[in-house]
Amino acid sequence: MSRREKHVLAAAERFERVSVPTNIILIVFFALVAFLCLMPFLFIIAISISSEGSIARHGYQFIPSELSSSAYEYLWKNRNMIFDATKVSLIVTLGGTVLGLFLTSSMGYVISRPNYKLKGFFTWVVFIPMIFNGGLISTYNINTTVFGLKDTYWALIFPLLMSGFNVIICKTFFRTTVPDSLIESAEIDGASQWRIYFRIVLPISLPVLATIALFLVFGYWNDWWQAMLYIDRPDLKPLQALLSAIDRNLEYFARNAATLGMSRMDLIREMPRQSFRMGIAVVIITPIALAYPFFQRYFISGLTIGAVKG
Amino acid sequence: MKTRESRADKKKWKAHTRRRFRKGDLELTTLAIPSFVWYICFSYLPMFGIIIAFVSFKFQPGQSFFANLVTSPWSGLKNFEFLFSSNSAWIILRNTLGYNLLFIVLNVLVPTVLAIMISQLRSKKIAKTTQTFMFLPYFMSWVVVAYFVEAFLNYDFGFLNTVRDSMGMGKELWYLQPSIWPSLLIILNIWKSMGYGMVVYLAAISGIDGTLYEAALIDGASKWQRIRFITLPMLKVTMIMMFLLSVGRIFYSDFGLFYQVPKGSASLFEVTETLDVYIWRALGQTTNISMPSAAAFVQSAAGCLTILLSNWIVRKVDKDSAIM
Numbered sequence: 001m002s003r004r005e006k007h008v009l010a011a012a013e014r015f016e017r018v019s020v021p022t023n024i025i026l027i028v029f030f031a032l033v034a035f036l037c038l039m040p041f042l043f044i045i046a047i048s049i050s051s052e053g054s055i056a057r058h059g060y061q062f063i064p065s066e067l068s069s070s071a072y073e074y075l076w077k078n079r080n081m082i083f084d085a086t087k088v089s090l091i092v093t094l095g096g097t098v099l100g101l102f103l104t105s106s107m108g109y110v111i112s113r114p115n116y117k118l119k120g121f122f123t124w125v126v127f128i129p130m131i132f133n134g135g136l137i138s139t140y141n142i143n144t145t146v147f148g149l150k151d152t153y154w155a156l157i158f159p160l161l162m163s164g165f166n167v168i169i170c171k172t173f174f175r176t177t178v179p180d181s182l183i184e185s186a187e188i189d190g191a192s193q194w195r196i197y198f199r200i201v202l203p204i205s206l207p208v209l210a211t212i213a214l215f216l217v218f219g220y221w222n223d224w225w226q227a228m229l230y231i232d233r234p235d236l237k238p239l240q241a242l243l244s245a246i247d248r249n250l251e252y253f254a255r256n257a258a259t260l261g262m263s264r265m266d267l268i269r270e271m272p273r274q275s276f277r278m279g280i281a282v283v284i285i286t287p288i289a290l291a292y293p294f295f296q297r298y299f300i301s302g303l304t305i306g307a308v309k310g
Numbered sequence: 311m312k313t314r315e316s317r318a319d320k321k322k323w324k325a326h327t328r329r330r331f332r333k334g335d336l337e338l339t340t341l342a343i344p345s346f347v348w349y350i351c352f353s354y355l356p357m358f359g360i361i362i363a364f365v366s367f368k369f370q371p372g373q374s375f376f377a378n379l380v381t382s383p384w385s386g387l388k389n390f391e392f393l394f395s396s397n398s399a400w401i402i403l404r405n406t407l408g409y410n411l412l413f414i415v416l417n418v419l420v421p422t423v424l425a426i427m428i429s430q431l432r433s434k435k436i437a438k439t440t441q442t443f444m445f446l447p448y449f450m451s452w453v454v455v456a457y458f459v460e461a462f463l464n465y466d467f468g469f470l471n472t473v474r475d476s477m478g479m480g481k482e483l484w485y486l487q488p489s490i491w492p493s494l495l496i497i498l499n500i501w502k503s504m505g506y507g508m509v510v511y512l513a514a515i516s517g518i519d520g521t522l523y524e525a526a527l528i529d530g531a532s533k534w535q536r537i538r539f540i541t542l543p544m545l546k547v548t549m550i551m552m553f554l555l556s557v558g559r560i561f562y563s564d565f566g567l568f569y570q571v572p573k574g575s576a577s578l579f580e581v582t583e584t585l586d587v588y589i590w591r592a593l594g595q596t597t598n599i600s601m602p603s604a605a606a607f608v609q610s611a612a613g614c615l616t617i618l619l620s621n622w623i624v625r626k627v628d629k630d631s632a633i634m
Contacts, residue, residue, distance in 0.1 A: 018430045018533065026431055033424075034443035037501070040458035041446075043469070047461060059472035060461055107345035110338050117335045122342055125349050131558060132614040134356025135606030136589050137599065141375035142356050162348055193337035222451040225565065229593070244453045244570065247460075274467060281457040285450065292449045293442050303506070304513040 041289065048072070048279035055274045070272040071279035081242070082283065089238040092156045093220040100161040100216045101209060107162070108170025109197055114180070130164035140229060155230035156238065160219055166212050169302055173208035174201065211302030214295050221288065239284050246277060363389055363607035367599050389604035396601070398583070405568075406584040409492075410560045413499055418553050420500055421507025426541055428508065429515050441512070445505035452566025455498065459571055486577040495567060495582070507552065514548040515541060550624060550631040558617030561585060561609045585609050 018026070047060045051068030058065055075082065110116060111123045133139075139159075149155035178201055186196045202209065227241035237245065292299075359375065365382040366389070373381075393399050424444075431437040447455075462469045463484035471481040484490060518541065526536050563584035572582045585605055592602030625632035 017432060022430070023432045026427055027433075027436060030428060030431070030436070030440045034440045037443050037446055037505070040455075040461065043461050044457060055467055059467040059475075060464070060469055061472075062469075103345040103348055106341050110342040110345075113338060115334075116338050117332075118339060118342070122346070125346060129349065129353040131617050132357065133353065133610055134358070134360050135603075135610045136586070137593065137603050137606045138359030138362060138375075139352075139356040140593055141362075142359055143352075145373075145375040146355070147351070158348075159352060161352075162345060167345075187334065193334055193341060197341060218449060222449070224451060224453050224570075240451050240453050243457075247453065247456060247570075247573070278457065278461070281454060285454055288449050289446065292446065296442060296445060299445075300509050300513065303510055 041285065044278045045282055048275050048282045050275055052272045052274060060274075068272070068275065071275035074272055074276055075279055075283065082239075082280070084235055085237055085239045085242040088153075088156075088236055089221060089240075091153060092223075092238055093217055095153070096157045096160060096220045097213055097216040099157065100166075101213055103162050104166045104212055104216075105170050105202065105205070105209060106197065108167045109174050109201055111167075112171045112174035112178075113183075126164050126167050143230065150230055151233045151236060152230075153236070156220075156223070156226050156236075159226055160216075160223065166215060170208055170212060173205060177208075178204065207298070207301065211298045214298050215302060218288075243281060243284050246280060360607055360610060362599075363603045365600075367603070369599075385600070389600040390608075393601045393604040393608075398579075398588075399605075401580055402583050402585055402588050402605070405581065406561060406563050406586075409495065409499075409563065409584070410556075412496055414553065414556045414560070416496070416500055417503055417507055417556060418549050421504050422511050422545060422549060424504060425508045425511035425515055426537060429512060441505070441508065444508060447502045448506045450502070452564070452570045455502065455566075456570045456573065459494075459498070460573075485573060485575045488578050488581045491572060491578055491581045495571070498571065499564070499567060510552065511545060511548060514545050518544045546628075547631050550628070554617065554620055554624060554632075557620045558613060560616050561613040563587070565590060 043060070043062060046062055046064055047055070048071050049067055049069065050061060050064035051066040051070065054061070054064060054066035054068075107122065107126060111119050111126065113119060134142075143149045143155065143159065147154075147158075149158065182200060183196055186200055191199070222240060223238070224240035224244050227236075227238055228244065231237055231241065359379065362379060364385065364387070365379065366385040368378065368382045370378055370381070428437050428440060431440075450458075460468065463471075465471060465481060465483055465485075468484070470484065475481060522540050522544075523536055526540055531539070563586045565586045568582050568584045569587050569590065572578050574587075575582070585608075589602045589606050589609070592599055621632050
């Protein structure tokens with residue numbers, strides 16, 4: 001929070017206080033809303049630690065009548081599938097974020113330079129796709145037949161690299177926070193534009209880079225759509241796609257049973273079906289749920305910059 | 311996005327065109343080229359592919375999409391005639407537009423009200439904590455939300471059926487029961503996006519000059535009057551911007567919400583089938599692709615027109631609030 005915002009909040013607090021009863025009503029209301037946002041998470045955690053027997057008798061319960069760790073034990077025994085999917089998710093997230101960060105920020109920088117001759121042209125290049133696109137059928141066919149992206153890591157990375165929104169955020173940030181005089185003096189000293197961009201602009205623009213990186217990380221980590229379109233090979237499915245596949249067919253999980261020296265049927269029979277599927281969802285959600293409170297600040301600053309008209 | 315700026319630009323532009331392409335311009339262009347190539351490949355190339363809506367597509371395996379496109383015979387508006395003469399087209403359009411209109415209104419209203427309410431809390435610590443919790447659903451994918459929903463709607467073990475069973479009302483097959491889905495989808499959409507909207511409005515509220523409230527207080531304005539005559543008008547620009555952004559997406563729907571959450575259940579066709587779901591179902595097919603292509607064209611073209619039109623209207627009414 002900026003100093004200005006703090007000042008305004010402090011002033012507002014002095015003059016703007018609501019009455020005590022209103023305050024209590026508001027607190028109760030927001031406690032309820034916050035609970036509604038949190039409840040489904042607590043519920044599936046509760047289901048994942050219920051025993052199969054208690055689920056069969058009482059259904060899913062908020063407070064399990066009989067605890068069991070069998071879902072997580074089973075998950076750990078068959079961990080290689082989760083590990084494979086995690087590996088795909090990590091590769092895609094890392095590669096996409098680094099590449100996307102470069103493409104987004106370089107385009108944002110170029111169209112933020114007021115004296116650049118093609119500024120108008122590139123601004124249109126970024127702007128037009130924000131209001132018009134080729135549609136799914138055309139995009140899908142081109143990606144698969146012209147670029148041959150089917151069943152490759154690139155299919156998960158390329159389509160999500162850039163978005164007009166992110167480019168505008170970068171442009172607005174560069175335009176408003178990087179002083180023109182700084183760039184001009186570097187130009188007079190004979191620095192090339194690439195050098196200015198990498199050595200001067202990027203190092204003083206870490207806040208916006210953090211924001212864009214965060215948007216990209218969440219975009220890639222949470223993506224199941226690209227995988228649903230382009231990935232058929234099981235070993236190339238990221239975590240979210242694995243979750244989606246298990247949702248449709250629980251036995252999907254047992255596909256590599258042979259490699260574990262166990263028959264497929266044995267594996268399926270041994271599975272604590274109900275708690276297990278919720279357990280796998282818990283395992284996939286937990287990293288984000290734990291991480292986002294710390295990243296929230298950058299997310300909010302990005303949304304705020306994006307909300308300012310570029 | 312560029313009203314006053316572009317006018318000033320034009321003057322500068324004239325001065326520019328007389329100047330030669332400098333070394334700096336060349337270097338900046340090389341810097342833009344990787345992103346430009348991406349835009350050509352993944353944004354502009356598909357735009358040309360959209361003419362698939364105007365041909366009767368002949369698929370020949372082993373050929374690239376464009377080769378197929380060129381060799382397919384021109385069919386004019388026939389695909390559109392087929393599309394609009396089918397019964398399902400109207401259901402699909404009704405669902406897409408109906409849900410979106412509701413979402414647009416609710417996604418401006420609910421976060422605005424919540425943001426104003428949360429900004430009234432005396433303890434900023436409670437406000438921050440609540441905001442953090444309310445932001446959580448935004449970070450969950452629809453696949454995950456589908457699991458949450460199933461925990462409540464599952465036939466054998468779901469919470470709703472357990473409750474109904476204990477009250478002797480009998481179990482219900484929720485995934486085959488269209489009546490509950492419209493309200494459920496609307497609630498889920500608000501649940502997932504309100505934290506995001508609230509953050510945007512809260513930022514706008516904290517940007518309001520505190521002296522305005524002081525002046526109003528000295529003039530004897532009540533709490534309610536201060537919200538009505540200071541906060542709301544100051545939020546207007548943000549509200550209109552959020553509104554315009556969502557209006558441009560009125561022909562698009564959240565595929566995850568309408569497909570993943572109801573698990574693609576065919577019995578729910580009448581309440582969950584939207585343009586995106588319909589087009590997606592056609593993807594794997596190689597034969598009957600013409601109607602979905604026409605639907606995809608309608609989606610892109612109409613979406614583009616709506617945003618231009620609504621922006622034009624907003625600009626007529628209030629120049630400063632337009633985004634273009």
